[in-house]
Amino acid sequence: xxxxxxxFELIDTRSFSSLWFWIVLIVVWSIANHRVLGIPFDMVDKAxxxxxxxxxxxxxxxxxxxxxxxxxxxxxxxxxxxxxFFVHTGLWLLGFFYGIExxxxxxxxCFPLTLIGVLDFLTAQYICEEKSVGEKxxxxxxxxxxxxxxxxxxxxxxxxxxxxxQNIALGVFGS
Numbered sequence: 001x002x003x004x005x006x007x008f009e010l011i012d013t014r015s016f017s018s019l020w021f022w023i024v025l026i027v028v029w030s031i032a033n034h035r036v037l038g039i040p041f042d043m044v045d046k047a048x049x050x051x052x053x054x055x056x057x058x059x060x061x062x063x064x065x066x067x068x069x070x071x072x073x074x075x076x077x078x079x080x081x082x083x084x085f086f087v088h089t090g091l092w093l094l095g096f097f098y099g100i101e102x103x104x105x106x107x108x109x110c111f112p113l114t115l116i117g118v119l120d121f122l123t124a125q126y127i128c129e130e131k132s133v134g135e136k137x138x139x140x141x142x143x144x145x146x147x148x149x150x151x152x153x154x155x156x157x158x159x160x161x162x163x164x165x166q167n168i169a170l171g172v173f174g175s
Contacts, residue, residue: 015105016163025109025159029152032113036145037065037120048138059133062141066124073121084114101166108162112155116148 047058095104
C-alpha cells in the first residue's frame with residue numbers, strides 16, 4: 001500500500017471534492033446557528049421557560065455582549081473596513097475570475113459570515129436602543145436566529161450548487 005498516495009487523496013487540495021471542506025462548512029454553520037450574538041440559544045429558551053434568575057442572567061449577558069459589540073463597531077476604523085472589503089474582493093477575483101477553487105471555497109464560506117457579523121451589529125444596536133428585556137428581547141433574539149438560519153440555508157445551498165458544478169465541470173466523477 002502506498003501511504004503517500006493515501007494521505008494526499010485524504011487531504012485533497014481541491015476544496016469542493018474534499019470531505020474536509022464539507023465538514024468545515026457544516027461545523028461553521030452549526031456553530032453560527034447555535035450562537036446568537038455569541039450566546040448559546042438554549043439559554044434564551046431556558047430563560048423564556050423558567051424566568052427568574054435565568055432570565056436575569058441572560059439579560060445581563062446580552063447587555064454585556066451588546067455593549068461589547070457596539071464598542072467594537074464604534075472603534076472600527078475605515079482602514080479596518082477597507083481590509084475586509086479588500087480580502088473579500090481579492091477572494092472573489094482569485095476565485096471566480098482566475099478560477100482558483102480554494103479562493104472560491106473561502107469566499108463562499110467567509111462572505112455569508114461577514115453578513116452575519118453586520119447583522120449582529122445591527123441587532124445589538126436595536127437591543128440597546130429599545131432597551132429590550134423579557135419577551136421583547138426573546139423575540140428580537142429569535143428573529144435574529146431566523147435571519148442567521150436563512151443566511152445559512154441560502155449559503156449552503158449556493159455552495160453545494162457551485163461545488164457540484166465545479167466537480168462535474170472539472171470531471172472529478174468521470175475520471
